[in-house]
Amino acid sequence: MVRRTGYGRGAPLPYPVGMAASWSLSGALKSMFARNTIDADTWSGLEDAMISADFGPDITDSVIEELRASVAKYKTDDPADLKRMLRETLEERLARLDPTLTLSARPAVVLVVGVNGVGKTTTIGKFAKFLVGHGRTVVVGAADTFRAAAVEQLATWAERGGAEIVRPQQQGQDPASVAFQTVEWAQRESIDIAIIDTAGRLQTKSGLMDELGKIRRVIEKQTEIAEVLLVLDATTGQNGVAQAEAFIQHAGVTGLVITKLDGSARAGFVLAVQERTGIPIKLVGQGEGINDLTGFTPHVFVQGLVG
Numbered sequence: 001m002v003r004r005t006g007y008g009r010g011a012p013l014p015y016p017v018g019m020a021a022s023w024s025l026s027g028a029l030k031s032m033f034a035r036n037t038i039d040a041d042t043w044s045g046l047e048d049a050m051i052s053a054d055f056g057p058d059i060t061d062s063v064i065e066e067l068r069a070s071v072a073k074y075k076t077d078d079p080a081d082l083k084r085m086l087r088e089t090l091e092e093r094l095a096r097l098d099p100t101l102t103l104s105a106r107p108a109v110v111l112v113v114g115v116n117g118v119g120k121t122t123t124i125g126k127f128a129k130f131l132v133g134h135g136r137t138v139v140v141g142a143a144d145t146f147r148a149a150a151v152e153q154l155a156t157w158a159e160r161g162g163a164e165i166v167r168p169q170q171q172g173q174d175p176a177s178v179a180f181q182t183v184e185w186a187q188r189e190s191i192d193i194a195i196i197d198t199a200g201r202l203q204t205k206s207g208l209m210d211e212l213g214k215i216r217r218v219i220e221k222q223t224e225i226a227e228v229l230l231v232l233d234a235t236t237g238q239n240g241v242a243q244a245e246a247f248i249q250h251a252g253v254t255g256l257v258i259t260k261l262d263g264s265a266r267a268g269f270v271l272a273v274q275e276r277t278g279i280p281i282k283l284v285g286q287g288e289g290i291n292d293l294t295g296f297t298p299h300v301f302v303q304g305l306v307g
């Protein structure tokens with residue numbers, strides 16, 4: 001059965017955009033751009049702002065090098081030109097990877113992974129609400145079977161988001177079997193999207209990381225997995241890169257979700273993690289409310305960042 005969804009197969013999802021700017025660099029850059037020339041203070045101010053925002057030294061150096069070359073090429077000493085060049089450079093780098101979610105399969109199976117407390121369950125609730133609001137049917141699978149509270153938390157978010165839920169039949173049930181039952185339910189009931197919540201796990205626990213491989217293999221016997229989303233907490237900054245690498249190795253991650261950007265001064269992490277992992281950011285969480293999730297739009301993000 002083909003459901004009408006309001007937008008075409010494979011088309012980018014029309015997420016609402018509009019980033020709050022608590023993580024913006026514009027305050028740090030204000031005095032720099034208010035001056036009437038570009039000089040040594042300008043460059044050191046920019047470097048300080050980028051390092052404080054957790055772009056990391058490599059990206060900071062290469063962005064500044066690129067900007068110095070542009071300033072020399074266009075023979076400008078106008079800070080307004082530098083500001084525009086900074087926006088263009090960051091946007092061009094962020095736009096190198098495609099942030100489009102692939103959700104055209106029926107059902108489209110989305111596996112959500114990450115360490116403890118990064119915001120997986122909250123993100124699933126927000127994402128379900130968004131999808132349901134766009135005419136999709138959604139089932140969530142509670143494959144975090146170790147904690148009864150985790151299942152209840154997901155059930156609450158599923159209800160808020162307007163999604164159905166497949167629960168474990170008993171505590172501690174094999175998470176892969178809950179994932180299997182969720183996909184089976186989606187297939188039988190012609191549900192558009194099955195989102196599987198997994199238990200938070202430290203990237204260093206190899207047994208738990210292997211379990212993710214098992215969940216994947218079990219689902220893949222039923223259908224292709226549309227997306228494996230790794231949720232990363234923006235407030236952890238560069239540590240998130242190490243987390244990402246382990247999950248990419250074990251879980252076949254196809255997209256990143258950056259949460260808690262609202263409480264983070266580390267907006268540079270967004271570019272750092274995407275460049276270091278080569279995996280696109282697909283969703284951004286900026287608050288605890290059910291509507292606080294947006295797609296990732298480099299242009300909008302950079303406007304908010306640089307001002």
Ligand SMILES: Nc1nc2c(ncn2[C@@H]2O[C@H](COP(=O)(O)OP(=O)(O)OP(=O)(O)O)[C@@H](O)[C@H]2O)c(=O)[nH]1
Pocket residue numbers: 114115116117118119120121122123144150199200201259260261262263285286287288292
């Ligand atoms: N400020 C803010 N808080 C968030 C955001 N996303 C999640 N949170 C909060 O982060 C906390 C943990 O969120 P959960 O969704 O329970 O995280 P989890 O990854 O499912 O946790 P485990 O199941 O224990 O691994 C909650 O207090 C959420 O309200 C966000 O974008 N911004």
